[in-house]
Amino acid sequence: MSARIVDSASARIRERGIESIKVAELMKSAGLTHGGFYFHFKSRTDLIDKAFARAMEGSVDQWQRLAEMAGPGERLQSIVDYYLAEQHRKDVAHGCALPALSAEVSRSSTSIRRRFSAGLEEMIQVLSEDMRGSSKKAAQRQAIAILSEMVGALLLARAVDRADFSAEILSVAREAVLGTTPRGQRNSQGTTKSAAEHRASGCERCSET
Amino acid sequence: MSARIVDSASARIRERGIESIKVAELMKSAGLTHGGFYFHFKSRTDLIDKAFARAMEGSVDQWQRLAEMAGPGERLQSIVDYYLAEQHRKDVAHGCALPALSAEVSRSSTSIRRRFSAGLEEMIQVLSEDMRGSSKKAAQRQAIAILSEMVGALLLARAVDRADFSAEILSVAREAVLGTTPRGQRNSQGTTKSAAEHRASGCERCSET
DNA sequence: TGTACATCAGTGAACGCGCGTTCACTGATGTAC
């Protein structure tokens, strides 16, 4: 039960921000009354720490799963396909913690910032294992550049108020990260485009909320 | 006086988030009592809209000033020197609204999202005028890629808990955006490095809060 | 197999505090005549 509350809170903070956590509301959504909250957690801050940790864990795990599923040399492609997709843009609650929470992290407790940094370093590590750079350091730097591009693009794509603008930002970032890829001529799987991928590629005629 | 309150609020939301605005506290910091607030603004939300608008205006203006000060062909360099610097990383309150507020914008009112999008488009426009791309569209796409990289890098550099890690992220992003620039061999002005630039370039021996 | 007691996982009322908003009031400055 305690794990269920943490899971629910970890989705909530990504979707609505760390300060959006309300004890009573959270307990109600778990089918409980608020009084019992303090049986599971020391305080609201204690829960927030755990929820944040879970959100970072989930993001790193997802990242590692994608890397492992793809063979070496295809990790970047696999991660980018997930990361810079309309699906991920829309599902903030279950998506990567980096674009959703970084700004708040920079004003949070040292325990949260420490956890954030550790998770970020793991992601860089996973990505850099796929880079053919002259040295390990060079590979890491390449990974940092790619990660920054992806985080920035997803962040902006989510904030913007028009779906075609969002799609264009994601499309540009995919191109920038994977190398020059003329739009509408290839896709990641070598298969036909799905409707979602079509929209994601920035077709101006298709505009939605 | 009303303008002073908006300025102060626009710095505050960048530094501590939109929801950090407290009517009484804000008025006190302007040397007034909270009762008079409603003489200047319809409501707290009204002030927030105006403070956000000011923050976006300020960011776009700064961007344009840097572009105009530099000659054509040197705009990118000029903007990057400002954007990806330790100074900008630290001074969130007077810095670009994009990394500070994008995550919150994505859950804000349509009026705020509209203003955000308009400002973002202006920035892309200014940057794209300096790109030598085959077409206007290509130049814009290049500008979007560069902006995403810069926003993502600054965001991560601020969230991380070690100064040397921050510096490395900024250094990597500068390199990625300006083309391959071996560290410690050149700087933007062709002059000797300042202490700030030295730190910014990621020297592991210099670590600070 | 039954009895007594402890622990677990809650319930729901109450408390206190922060904060947005309202409101009656005030002193200074402008305007009409």
Add this chain to the structure above:
DNA sequence: TGTACATCAGTGAACGCGCGTTCACTGATGTAC
């Protein structure tokens, strides 16, 4: 030049509500003997 009145730019007390936290109490399940 003086008088009356309106408007501006506030003050500070009070109200109401949301929300984190506390607390006395409860029923179910486990354990000792």
